[in-house]
Amino acid sequence: MMRQKMKRALYGMTILLLLFTLVPAVPSYAAGRAQDVGDSLVVVIDAGHGGENLGAKDYGPLEKDLTLTTAKAMYEELLKYDGVTVYMTRTDDSDLSLEQRAQFAADMGADFLFSIHYNASESHKRYGSEVLVSTQAPYNAYGYQFGSIALSNLTSMGLYNRGVKAKEGNQGDYYGLMRESSKRKVPSCIIEHCYLDMDSDKAYADSTEDLQAFGRMDAKSVAQYFGLKSTTLGVDYSGTSYAEVNASKVVPVTKSDGNGPDTLEISLWNNNPSTGDVTVAVHGFDANAAILYYEYSLDGGITYTPFYKWPNADALNNNNDNDFTISFQMPEGASAAFVVRAYNIFDEVTASNLLDLNTQVLATEYQQGKAVTPVVNTEQVVTETPTTDWSPSNATYENADDPSTWSEDEETTTPTTQPQTGKKTTNVWIPVLILAGISLIIVLLLVLVIRLVLLEHRR
Numbered sequence: 001m002m003r004q005k006m007k008r009a010l011y012g013m014t015i016l017l018l019l020f021t022l023v024p025a026v027p028s029y030a031a032g033r034a035q036d037v038g039d040s041l042v043v044v045i046d047a048g049h050g051g052e053n054l055g056a057k058d059y060g061p062l063e064k065d066l067t068l069t070t071a072k073a074m075y076e077e078l079l080k081y082d083g084v085t086v087y088m089t090r091t092d093d094s095d096l097s098l099e100q101r102a103q104f105a106a107d108m109g110a111d112f113l114f115s116i117h118y119n120a121s122e123s124h125k126r127y128g129s130e131v132l133v134s135t136q137a138p139y140n141a142y143g144y145q146f147g148s149i150a151l152s153n154l155t156s157m158g159l160y161n162r163g164v165k166a167k168e169g170n171q172g173d174y175y176g177l178m179r180e181s182s183k184r185k186v187p188s189c190i191i192e193h194c195y196l197d198m199d200s201d202k203a204y205a206d207s208t209e210d211l212q213a214f215g216r217m218d219a220k221s222v223a224q225y226f227g228l229k230s231t232t233l234g235v236d237y238s239g240t241s242y243a244e245v246n247a248s249k250v251v252p253v254t255k256s257d258g259n260g261p262d263t264l265e266i267s268l269w270n271n272n273p274s275t276g277d278v279t280v281a282v283h284g285f286d287a288n289a290a291i292l293y294y295e296y297s298l299d300g301g302i303t304y305t306p307f308y309k310w311p312n313a314d315a316l317n318n319n320n321d322n323d324f325t326i327s328f329q330m331p332e333g334a335s336a337a338f339v340v341r342a343y344n345i346f347d348e349v350t351a352s353n354l355l356d357l358n359t360q361v362l363a364t365e366y367q368q369g370k371a372v373t374p375v376v377n378t379e380q381v382v383t384e385t386p387t388t389d390w391s392p393s394n395a396t397y398e399n400a401d402d403p404s405t406w407s408e409d410e411e412t413t414t415p416t417t418q419p420q421t422g423k424k425t426t427n428v429w430i431p432v433l434i435l436a437g438i439s440l441i442i443v444l445l446l447v448l449v450i451r452l453v454l455l456e457h458r459r
Helices: 002-022 063-078 098-107 139-156 176-183 199-205 208-226 429-458
Strands: 041-047 084-088 112-119 129-133 161-165 188-195 263-272 277-285 291-297 323-329 337-344 349-351
Touching: 041 063, 041 098, 063 084, 063 112, 063 208, 098 112, 098 176, 112 176, 112 208, 129 139, 139 161, 139 176, 139 188, 139 208, 176 188, 188 199, 199 208, 263 337, 263 349, 277 291, 277 337
Parallel strands: 041 084, 041 112, 112 188, 129 161
Antiparallel strands: 129 188, 263 277, 277 323, 291 337, 337 349
16 A cells, blocks of 8 residues: 555656656746747847948938937947847948848847838838838748837837838848848848938937937837846836737738729818818728828829828728818819829829819718718818929939849948847746746655655565
């Protein structure tokens, strides 16, 4: 009988030891993040452009200088967090190829490469912040989770959310930085903070303090993404919530189907010839991407207004209002040939039907209650005469992320390493308590087995 008890005790202890061996390691960082990192965290910050690669220009200071100021502020802020080693690809006006930037990150053992940029467009109408990510899994999902956090922080500053997006190229990723980083198995993304050629956006990057504020916000986004804490700042982001992703697949909302919004229809809602007050009902829908902007024309598409925000556009979750109204006062002498154009987060465009406002035929489907009453877009009421699409003759834009802008014989500079290490950020209490509990049980079982052996020996 006693021997049976001893065997049972030994069996129990064996099972517990097996469970102890098989218990998975408790993650050092916040749960819910698709990207797994080891015991040490390495971040590389890349100040976009540099040297002869000027970036966006003709809008004040050169983009290459703006990115360096922001990157340095991001670097200094990240050093205040525990458990992270930080490097910069350049700390001066160096000219680096995309391959060099990616290779430097790989050589440093980077868990993520963050490239700092500012934006401009050929139309000079766009505004807002966006994060560009890889088209390749799992880096696409990693970038989407980080980008969602970063854009939430940037929009809290007042900027418009243009979404997290990826773009295919002939050799995989269109953007060279992501293409070269993915080859080296380094997750990466490009943070486009705002448009330098739009006054509403440029106001956020008008001073050194503004640029440094972007850097500090970027550091906060990185800290939230990796679930870091800072004893210096008194913050703990270990409870960060993440967007749901499947790391083995590309996040659908990050990729364009190559088309503009699926549907864009307009109809006359109200027309008062005596006052010139006009209201037009707009119906738009895009199954693949959120609609971000609209513009309209009163001369049949010859000239257009600036871009207006599409009501309740949610670039991260592919949502927007489908119906709203545009109210304006008909300028004297206008042709009254009304047309609207809508743009989704990938800047793909769809034009509406042409509406002759002189017909004064109201939208009968709304009168008869066959359609949902449109939301009145009170924030976008325009009373001034629409202006022609403008494009300053001296404005130029260089997309340094387009591989076609890089030559093979460019003079390059070896990146400067700037390692700094803080204290390791780990949530050690949970694994310690688990180990202590298991150890206590094992000790008690050993004591029990020893007692049983002694009793058996005495008999």
